[in-house]
Structures are given as structure tokens and as C-alpha cells.
Amino acid sequence: MRGFFITFEGIEGSGKSTVARRIDRLLRDEGVDPLLTREPGGTVISEDIRGILLDPDRVEISAKTELLLYLASRAQLVAEVILPAVNNGRIVLCDRYMDATMAYQGWARGLGEDLVRDFNSFAVGPALPDLTFLFDLSVSEGFRRGPDKRESSGIQSRDRLESEDIFFHEKVREGYLRIAETEKKRVMTIDASLPLDSVVETIFRNIKSRIDVQSYRG
Ligand code: TMP
Numbered sequence: 001m002r003g004f005f006i007t008f009e010g011i012e013g014s015g016k017s018t019v020a021r022r023i024d025r026l027l028r029d030e031g032v033d034p035l036l037t038r039e040p041g042g043t044v045i046s047e048d049i050r051g052i053l054l055d056p057d058r059v060e061i062s063a064k065t066e067l068l069l070y071l072a073s074r075a076q077l078v079a080e081v082i083l084p085a086v087n088n089g090r091i092v093l094c095d096r097y098m099d100a101t102m103a104y105q106g107w108a109r110g111l112g113e114d115l116v117r118d119f120n121s122f123a124v125g126p127a128l129p130d131l132t133f134l135f136d137l138s139v140s141e142g143f144r145r146g147p148d149k150r151e152s153s154g155i156q157s158r159d160r161l162e163s164e165d166i167f168f169h170e171k172v173r174e175g176y177l178r179i180a181e182t183e184k185k186r187v188m189t190i191d192a193s194l195p196l197d198s199v200v201e202t203i204f205r206n207i208k209s210r211i212d213v214q215s216y217r218g
Helices: 016-029 044-054 063-087 098-108 113-124 139-145 148-153 166-182 196-210
Strands: 004-010 035-038 091-095 131-136 187-191
Touching (some): 004 016, 004 098, 016 091, 035 063, 063 098, 098 113, 131 166, 131 196, 139 166, 166 187
Parallel strands (some): 004 131
């Protein structure tokens, strides 16, 4: 049986990483063994690339280099982790994926939607998400909250992308909403201003309405 591939997307501070971890735990409570991973990262090579991409001192990275590094990180994650897991019938949960490249590099950096679509397709091949949750939130609220990884890791400094100004992040949000508008079947927009528990409940209910979770038990 082919697995089921779910991605979590949204602007900084939207709570998607925390929710992805909660969904992972809920699936485990049901006897399922999902694979939770993140982008950029998730393999040794991809985590190395993440280090370059998010280093606040690497301000000289050009927009094209940035795009290619995200894609390189993704191609490795797909080959090493995502495709083998999906082909093995597992539920895969990925914190950010190809929509992030469309929103951040294609739309906010202005590299263009057609180009990013083609490059994304080259990087992922058949590993397309079955379902995507887009955590929508105002940029000011996202800034106020700060990324949830900071809460869990205790890291206080902003990474290179978080250091972009509010206009950049407004464009990112706009880019994400455009994707949701054009891909209504795959992308479910979530009101991320709602309490965390209710967001988790909505998402878990939605997953269960689309797949028979029990059939993914090991
Ligand atoms: P994270 O903080 O959610 O782990 O994501 C790392 C940063 O990288 C975040 O600011 C979003 C950004 N990003 C892109 O710009 N393009 C991409 O393709 C991905 C996956 C992330």
C-alpha cells in the first residue's frame, strides 16, 4: 500500500511545527508509526544545508543560490527519507515542503511561480503531498508569537529568513494564500489564530476523514 504524505505550511509563528508534533503523537497513540520530518533538514546533508541557509551572518547568499540550496536539501530528503517511507506505506508528516519554496522564493523573493514550479517538480519527482495544512495568521501576530521552535529550543536570536522585514513576510503569506486558492483539493487553510487544541483537533479530524488511520497500523 502506498503511504500518505501530509505537509504543514505557514508563515513564521503560525504554530505548524508544534501542531505537526502533536499530530505525530496522536497517530502514535492510535498504534500508527508515522514519519515526522522537516524542511530544510531531515537528513545529514539537508541539515548541513539548513545551517548555511539560516545562518544570520550569510547575508551574501543570492536569491538564486538560496532557491537552489532549498531544492538541494529537498532532493536529498526525498531520495533518502520521504520516498522510501511513502513507498513503504507509512504516513509521512513534513514540517514545510515545496509550497514554502513557492511562497518564499517564488513569490516573496520574486523568482517567479513558473520557474519555481518547474524546479520543485525536478527536485521532488513523484513525491507530491496528498494533503497540506496551511496555517494562516496575520504577520503581526506571527511576529508577536515568534517561531514555535524558539519556544522549544530556547534559541532567542532570529535566523536569516526571520530577519526579513514585515513586507517580505506579508508577501510570503500572500504567496501561500494564492497556492491555497488554486489548489483547493490538496490545501486546507487553517485559522492559526484559534487555540492550539482546537487547531490540532480540526486537523486530526480532517486526516481521519480522508484516510482510514487504522489501516496504517504497523
Ligand atoms: P523553519 O523555521 O520553519 O524550520 O523554516 C526555515 C526557514 O526557511 C523559514 O524561514 C522558511 C524558510 N524556507 C524557505 O524560504 N523556502 C523553503 O523552501 C523552505 C522549506 C523554507
